[in-house]
Amino acid sequence: MSVGTIPGLLRAHATERPDATFCTFVANATSQTISFADLERASRAYAEAYRRRGVGRGDVVLVMLKHSPHLFYAYLGAMLVGAIPSFMPFPTPKQRSDLFWNDHRALFEVIQPRLIVSYDENLRAAAAALGDALAPTLCADDALLREELPTGWFGDAVGEGEVVCLQHSSGTTGLKKGVMLTNRAIVGEVSAYARRLGFGAEDSIASWLPLYHDMGFVACFMTSVVLGTHLVALDPFEWVMRPTMLLDAIETHRSTFAWLPNFAFSHIVAHARGDRRWDLSSLRALINCSEPCKAHTFDRFAARFATSGITPEQLHVCYAMAENVFAVTQSELGGGVRRIDADPIAFSRGRVRQAEPGERAVALLSCGTAIEGVRVEIRDESGKVVPERAVGDIYVGGSFLFDGYYRRPELTAERLRDGWYRTGDRGFVAAGELFVTGRVDDMLIVNGRNYYAHEVEAIASEVAGVVPGRVVAIGIEDERADATAIVVLVEVRADAESALVTRAVRVAVLEALGLAVQSVSALEPGRLIKTTSGKISREKNRALYLQGSLR
Amino acid sequence: MTEAEVLARVRAVMIETFRLTDDAVVTRATTSLDVDGWDSLSHALLIMNVEEAFGTELPLERTYELADVGELVDLLRDAVARTDVR
Incomplete structure (x- = not known):
């Protein structure tokens, strides 16, 4: 056709x-x-x-x-x-x-x-x-x-x-x-x-x-x-400095759609001071995409802009990637986005069970169903399709897949096989709707941009005073900014000045990647935890950092 | 407003914006690399907060590339002086 x-x-x-x-x-x-x-x-x-x-x-x-x-x-x-x-x-x-x-x-x-x-x-x-x-x-x-x-x-x-x-x-x-x-x-x-x-x-x-x-x-x-x-x-x-200019534009031009990553919703709320109102009644949907979408972000946005004509029914979610041109799934316009309050213990074991009312829960936001011409499968490590509500690797197939990575045949073969693209994202399907829960690899999404922890670590590792290879980059939730922030944990040689080394790490990452790390922790040699195979464990060190013992 | 007064008020806004401790050292030479959490998004928040604190609006294009706190102090002094003249 x-x-x-x-x-x-x-x-x-x-x-x-x-x-x-x-x-x-x-x-x-x-x-x-x-x-x-x-x-x-x-x-x-x-x-x-x-x-x-x-x-x-x-x-x-x-x-x-x-x-x-x-x-x-x-x-x-x-x-x-x-x-x-x-x-x-x-x-x-x-x-x-x-x-x-x-x-x-x-x-x-x-x-x-x-x-x-x-x-x-x-x-x-x-x-x-x-x-x-x-x-x-x-x-x-x-x-x-x-x-x-x-x-x-x-x-x-x-x-x-x-x-x-x-x-x-x-x-x-x-x-x-x-x-x-x-x-x-x-x-x-x-x-x-x-x-x-x-x-x-x-x-x-x-x-x-x-x-x-x-x-x-x-x-x-x-x-x-x-x-x-x-x-x-x-x-x-200009938008980063004055994020409410998007609302000005919607009001002036009676725009009906806007796409933005999760952090942008919070950035706009943070800058909408006082009780200023906009006429946002023209909007059919604001679509959250490209970062993990959070229920509380939508709640805060809807509350702040209720007097501007925003309702929860206008806030939507899309799961998209360049390898499928853009949209894979989209929540259904006309209603609110489906949420699951999942039992955290079952969820940590890769199963999704609705938490009992009053119990602690992980709030998950649906990304909706596949658009016409697109197929989604959740598979386990052996490649077998898993049942609904089981967390696995997300695969995408259908009519809009890319033709491969330009002049990278080995990389293409790794990710694109038999008409299916292995996304590297983890998630599950419930009642036909896709929920995205995380990543297979060490990719960190910061303000809509993708970085890899190992890249940040390689840069930090080269800084004078850092013990080579004794570095971990982790993503943490910055609740105030409602965004992912990068923290770098470095072991500093005994003869080096910690304050100078941490600053040098910030400078090196900023100059090389344009990424502002939120903080750098200088640790004595030997403080970072290794896995049994001798590699430094991001997961274990992240847990220790969050407990407060690696700061 | 003297330079020292402007710097003191900027310091107070930075303590609030970046949740620094009350004894945080902020000088003209302080840059984003010296302060935890000072990235492009929180920079925008800082600018909005100083504009509110000083009752002035800074020229947008000048606020992107401030090298250090000293440049922010100078920009604010200029803006406040202009506001006073009006």
């Missing part, structure tokens, strides 16, 4: 409804309106710039830009010429740019980018760090948009089954994997998810999300391009 191509859909919107607004782009307290005709023209300008540089079919184009409409144009322009674009994060002010770029060396060797689109300052730093190892670059400049364009259209060449982009959203740079997505998978998932949500031509999205993350890229940007709907795009950096 033909689903249409992304360039074809872009052209159709620009031809049939040229003046319809694709995006209200908000930056520095000013708004710019981008119509579908504007979007198409500017994307073609990029396509022309690529063609002149010999960039075409199958070439990887990395788009590494701050909040700017050029993000959309550079990306779609690459799709128009049959190239394979990928959004990539740019260095944050706290990251050291030489470390940032050196960290990209290994990734570039694998993916061999044909062109990097970025801004001047970033490209200068890249050239200084990488020299000849850097791919050709293109500076995103408004002058590029003003050039004369040939009249011919060249977006028709892309086949529906072709890989049209890479998603590099998981892990820090050295471990990044390029998730290959076909045109058919993207358009198919966006359409199926829209049907599930009842998302129609009148709906619109408000977003502060960065586009290098699948939630910003697919749920917001691709949805608006494929369906021809309105997107309000806020600057992620």
